[in-house]
Amino acid sequence: MATKYDWPAAEDRSLIGKRHNRVDGPEKARGDAKYSYDRNLDGMLVARLVTSEVPHGRIIGIDTSAAEKVKGYKGHVNIQNVGDEIQWAGSEILAICADTEEHARDAAAAVNVHFETLPHWVKDEDVKKAGEANRVKPAKDDTKGPDLDEAWKSADATVEGYYGLGIITHCCLEPHGQVVDWTGDEITVYASTQAVARIPADLAKGLSRDESIGTVAAESVHVITPYMGGGFGSKFNIDTWGIACAKLSKKTGKPVKLMLDRDEELKVAGGRPSDYGNIKIGAKKDGTLVAYESETWSTGGIAGRGSPPVPYVYNNEERLAQKARHLNVSTNIGPARAWRAPNHPQAAVLTMCPMEDLAAELDMDPVEFFKKNADLTARPEVYRYEIDKCAEMIGWKDKWHKRGDSGDGPVKRGLGLSLHTWGGRPHDSTCEVRIQPDGGVSVNMASQDLGVGTYTTLSVIAAETFGLQIPDITVNIGSSRLPISGASGGSTTVGGTTASTRRAAVNALDELKSVVAESLGVEADDLAAKDGKIFAKSDTSKSLSWNDACKKLGNRTITGHGKQPDRNGGKLNDSGVGGVQMADVSVDVETGIVSINKIAAVQDVGLVICLEQCESQVYGSLIQGVAWALYEESIYDQTTGTMLNPDMEFYKLPGAADIGELEVHMVQGKYDDRGVIGIGEPPAISPGAAISNAVANAIGVRVPTLPLTPDRVLAALENA
Amino acid sequence: MSSNKPHDGPGEGPRYGPRKGFSRRTFIEGVGIGAGAVGALGAADQARAATNEVVGPDPVSITLSINGKTHKLDVEPRVTLIDALRNMLDHTGAKKVCDRATCGACTVIVDGSPVYSCTMLAIEAEGRRIETIEGISSDDAMHPVQVQFVEHDAQQCGFCTPGLVMAGKAIADRNPRPSMADVESGLCGNICRCGTYVGVRKAVYEAARESA
Amino acid sequence: MQNFEYIAPINTLSAAQALSPDAGVTAVLAGGTDLLSLLKQHVETPTRVVSLRNISALRGISKRGGGLRIGAMATVEDLLGSKAAAPYESLLQAARGITAPQVRAMGTVAGDLLQRPRCWYFRNGYGLLAKSEGKALVPSGENRYHAILGNKGPAYFVNASSLAPALISLGATVSVAGPEGEREMSVADLYRIPSSDAERENTLAPNEIVTEINVPSASGWSTATYEVRQRQLLDWPLATASVALRMRGGKVSDARVVLGHVAPIPWRSSEAETALKGKAANESSGVEAGKAAMAAATPLSQNKAKVQLATVAVKRAVGMAG
Structure with missing residues (x-):
């Protein structure tokens, strides 16, 4: 049933689905955008953390006497206390502040913490050894679908193999942290966060646990985050350092800045769990997949983690016999945080790589094999279409060859693919859209722009609704005192915020129309807003410019309210998408060095709002995928229990020369009726599996674990 | 926190001279320096060089030339240029990310070359021409590199952007027709985490031609 | 960073004096690209930093005699832009391996030679010999980037210099100034494998500074450097080979082969040199030379791949020079 809130029909969209410059682009390009790290408040103090050097132990003494004598020292607060058990190196013990950054570092260096050390374990890949260290617990043992024994009997070809990928860390360029200014009863927090609206309650709760502070009301906390420098799932909470920073501000009566150092950021503020597994997979001669069996294990720190959703995408429970066992490895490393599409990238590697190996075993072109089994997925038609489109983009027909490039010379070329899915259900959101008598329009909500384009998408929605242009709209987000909207995680933001904004804008426009209708002498229902005018559809000569229309408001400002979800608010969004990616790589078999020639990505997200920012999200996902497919991994030393590469030299990320050519196709028009669906997670899932499959195709053997470093590639070649 | 603030001229804020016992730390006094060196050194530097004085560890009064303006400030010798810019002069465009001469977020241009400001002591930047992101555009017009960054959506979270813009400007300043390989080389000292390189490469390639 | 006092003398003698042991723990600041991180x-906690920035005599690159004189404070950018350096192919190829424009602009040639090892145990505070509670961490630890030659202990790190293998293969020398004046030595003699905690990886006294690098004429030599690194740009090399070949009648009559990033010092391989003599210079003789160079390799638990990478580096460098 159509409602007035529905998205305009395709022919009526002048801005939705088109290319637009990012509205916050100039401010960022000028270096004027103020991030939390950039706040310099009058009289501000600088705080540093003191963290644990031991991976496991008990605090038996904290001596701050020397630190308190350091020049410029202003105060410290304990985060953990004598008697507390430390579970990972880098664990936060106290925060200390001083008048300058240099003095804060001096003071932090002068703190002495004494530990009673306890046995630690930081390794996860060798599950046998981890078991001997008593670090392994069963986490899952699920059997689904048709009888497994029968399925194996019916299989004409089976592949058994070992696959996996190590731990990576978020490495947000703006580290976690904040500036807190606690003045009187008002606590202002400039936080680098993905959850502006959630932080007040989080901080208030954390502070209220401290008896010396007493109950703090969430309403007294004001979070301000117009810009933030990367989160990727790691910045939802105030964290210990945020609470400590607030306490220091209260204690000293000054604003305090506490941003993590790079090594702290990598050790404790990020972390995507590993996954390793022995996978067995089987199919009939014609390529019909019949069974998938896995024993996987992984770590996400001391608490372990959930199990990956395997088999991934190809998981029809009526037709595919499946058994998944998972073991949890408990390690003394910084705890895992959500990373774009939690568990899915790992599941893609553990499914798409064995599938490609099975296609090779069957002597089938993987494109045909993946398409043939599309009925085992939740959206067969989407995937078949996307596989064909992506194959065309990468030149699969011309370039694909059977396993092992038979060409001369040390450089071998290969193609590989993977596919993925994600929900992206919109989060709850409330919005106020204001129309001023001077024609000004603002969109107001406590959301945040992580760099995905929220300023731009909301501008587009309001401008489209009012028949205005993007510069006519002011978007106010990044403050917790605005109407509440959800945290930005799980690809939920664009669906939630565009819906609440659309509804608020339509409601505001209705009010304006009723005012204009009177002055034009027409029915409000007869009015339309387009091209900077409000006019009668029945008689276009009855028309007012937007500004003249708004003047009719006199002194009144219209405030339109909108929310998500809204049962009567029309069909504006949905969840559940599919995507396909294909990689074209070269491998130097003498050095084991993999380079990217091209990656192609096809992605369905329902209705695209801002095409260019959508594409940017996919480009970014592919580049991050190149990073974890080829370069990045957190490396821990068992003897000392420390992370050896908490830096940006040996925690390797790709540069501009490492990414090859990237081509992105957003599916537009086909699924617009579903409404808006998030884009942050889906394209971040497949790159690793697609690249690994391309390498296998190039060199003729599987490199079992990611990242595909030269030593791993050479070892795979040698073992072949 | 007055010692942490720049002061505009004599009489404002504390001034730190050489430490007591200065004369014992003077190795060669009154030695002239060659004309070539004079040209390369600022006035304060010449004075310091001519006396070979030991300064610090207490704050030292220095003068920095940033975007054509001179700034006087008192810095401990260990203060890096990035920290002086961000913490003392509120020039927060350049970002501190790796703080180890790897990621390029702190890139500024010194005497025409891109440098990592996290890895240069502020005291060593005295007498040199420092350009920061704040100085390359006017209120009315952005630098072509900045314009093209917006045109090609060469940014997401934007935290790496100022460093990449400055690295891009350094490319454009030196080469009006860089190849894509030249662009990639010129940007290789900068790392973006969101993954904006597709737009960044195009932006710098186009901007160099435009600003030629 | 611990605070320090700072001095920027205008000549090498006063720099040497400023580095006097009486001044406490000192450090020399050239380009700063390594020192500031340390x-x-x-990892280093000097109470005095002596900057070389005001010593104009340390700058510049020029022809001298038949060879090349590189001032210690000449930057990598200076080297790459120098006409005088143009005949030294292998040196320029090595310099191009230092990819970041920011490092090229700041980092100096002497600083590249004297940068401290990138060993992650060292950089994380476990000392040059990477020990914890007296136990060597590298042999049973994370040693994928560590030494495959000269690694019998107690040192396992690899020399980090990009330029040293090329300079050694070109027969370069360094001038070193100290309070007692200048001395000259081969670039190879700058380095040693430390045998105890008391030793550093270079042979300079704390109050000595490198003032210039002298490279003899490369006339009659075919030279090349091949660097294996994982990322296209901006990455530490996994293995490097620099070769200098003198050819007579299409055959190698004299050869110098120096490997980088495989041992605690730049590793000159007489085995590879012997293998090349009397052969044509091409990839097949290069493979033999690479294998000869690696015959004595003793890889650790995780770095067997480096044997292959070093072999390939030699092969490709010989192929390029041939």
Whole structure:
């Protein structure tokens, strides 16, 4: 049933689905955008953390006497206390502040913490050894679908193999942290966060646990985050350092800045769990997949983690016999945080790589094999279409060859693919859209722009609704005192915020129309807003410019309210998408060095709002995928229990020369009726599996674990 | 926190001279320096060089030339240029990310070359021409590199952007027709985490031609 | 970073005096690209930093005699832009391996030679010999980037210099100034494998500075450097080979082969040199030379791949020079 809130029909969209410059682009390009790290408040103090050097132990003494004598020292607060058990190196013990950054570092260096050390374990890949260290617990043992024994009997070809990928860390360029200014009863927090609206309650709760502070009301906390420098799932909470920073501000009566150092950021503020597994997979001669069996294990720190959703995408429970066992490895490393599409990238590697190996075993072109089994997925038609489109983009027909490039010379070329899915259900959101008598329009909500384009998408929605242009709209987000909207995680933001904004804008426009209708002498229902005018559809000569229309408001400002979800608010969004990616790589078999020639990505997200920012999200996902497919991994030393590469030299990320050519196709028009669906997670899932499959195709053997470093590639070649 | 603030001229804020016992730390006094060196050194530097004085560890009064303006400030010798810019002069465009001469977020241009400001002591930047992101555009017009960054959506979270813009400007300043390989080389000292390189490469390639 | 006092003398003698042991723990600041990281990590904690920036005599690159004189404070950018350096192919190829424009602009040639090892145990505070509670961490630890030659202990790190293999293969020398004046030595003699905690990886006294690098004429030599690194740009090399070949009648009559990033010192391989003599210079003789160079390799638990990478580096460098 159509409602007035529905998205305009395709022919009526002048801005939705088109290319637009990012509205916050100039401010960022000028270096004027103020991030939390950039706040310099009058009289501000600088705080540093003191963290644990031991991976496991008990605090038996904290001596701050020397630190308190350091020049410029202003105060410290304990985060953990004598008697507390430390579970990972880098664990936060106290925060200390001083008048300058240099003095804060001096003071932090002068703190002495004494530990009673306890046995630690930081390794996860060798599950046998981890078991001997008593670090392994069963986490899952699920059997689904048709009888497994029968399925194996019916299989004409089976592949058994070992696959996996190590731990990576978020490495947000703006580290976690904040500036807190606690003045009187008002606590202002400039936080680098993905959850502006959630932080007040989080901080208030954390502070209220401290008896010396007493109950703090969430309403007294004001979070301000117009810009933030990367989160990727790691910045939802105030964290210990945020609470400590607030306490220091209260204690000293000054604003305090506490941003993590790079090594702290990598050790404790990020972390995507590993996954390793022995996978067995089987199919009939014609390529019909019949069974998938896995024993996987992984770590996400001391608490372990959930199990990956395997088999991934190809998981029809009526037709595919499946058994998944998972073991949890408990390690003394910084705890895992959500990373774009939690568990899915790992599941893609553990499914798409064995599938490609099975296609090779069957002597089938993987494109045909993946398409043939599309009925085992939740959206067969989407995937078949996307596989064909992506194959065309990468030149699969011309370039694909059977396993092992038979060409001369040390450089071998290969193609590989993977596919993925994600929900992206919109989060709850409330919005106020204001129309001023001077024609000004603002969109107001406590959301945040992580760099995905929220300023731009909301501008587009309001401008489209009012028949205005993007510069006519002011978007106010990044403050917790605005109407509440959800945290930005799980690809939920664009669906939630565009819906609440659309509804608020339509409601505001209705009010304006009723005012204009009177002055034009027409029915409000007869009015339309387009091209900077409000006019009668029945008689276009009855028309007012937007500004003249708004003047009719006199002194009144219209405030339109909108929310998500809204049962009567029309069909504006949905969840559940599919995507396909294909990689074209070269491998130097003498050095084991993999380079990217091209990656192609096809992605369905329902209705695209801002095409260019959508594409940017996919480009970014592919580049991050190149990073974890080829370069990045957190490396821990068992003897000392420390992370050896908490830096940006040996925690390797790709540069501009490492990414090859990237081509992105957003599916537009086909699924617009579903409404808006998030884009942050889906394209971040497949790159690793697609690249690994391309390498296998190039060199003729599987490199079992990611990242595909030269030593791993050479070892795979040698073992072949 | 007055010692942490720049002061505009004599009489404002504390001034730190050489430490007591200065004369014992003077190795060669009154030695002239060659004309070539004079040209390369600022006035304060010449004075310091001519006396070979030991300064610090207490704050030292220095003068920095940033975007054509001179700034006087008192810095401990260990203060890096990035920290002086961000913490003392509120020039927060350049970002501190790796703080180890790897990621390029702190890139500024010194005497025409891109440098990592996290890895240069502020005291060593005295007498040199420092350009920061704040100085390359006017209120009315952005630098072509900045314009093209917006045109090609060469940014997401934007935290790496100022460093990449400055690295891009350094490319454009030196080469009006860089190849894509030249662009990639010129940007290789900068790392973006969101993954904006597709737009960044195009932006710098186009901007160099435009600003030629 | 611990605070320090700072001095920027205008000549090498006063620099040497400023580095006097009486001044406490000192450090020399040239381009700063390595030193500042070491200071921030508290790997080095000098109470005095002596900057060489005001010593104009340390700058510049020029022809001298038939060879090349590189001032210690000449930057990598200076080297790459120098006409005088153009005949030294292998040196320029090595310099191009230092990819970041920011490092090229700041980092100096002498600083490249004297940068401290990138060993992650060292950089994380476990000392040059990477020990914890007296136990060597590298042999049973994370040693994928560590030494495959000269690694019998107690040192396992690899020399980090990009330029040293090329300079050694070109027969370069360094001038070193100290309080007693200048001395000259081969670039190879700058380095040693430390045998105890008391030793550094270079042979300079704390109050000595490198003033210039002298490279003899390369006339009659075919030279090349091949660097294996994982990322296209901006990455530490996994293995490097620099070769200098003198050819007579299409055959190698004299050869110098120096490997980088495989041992605690730049590793000159007489085995590879012998293998090349009397052969044509091409990839097949290069493979033999690479294998000869690696015959004595003793890889650790995780770095067997480096044997292959070093072999390939030699092969490709010989192929390029041939």
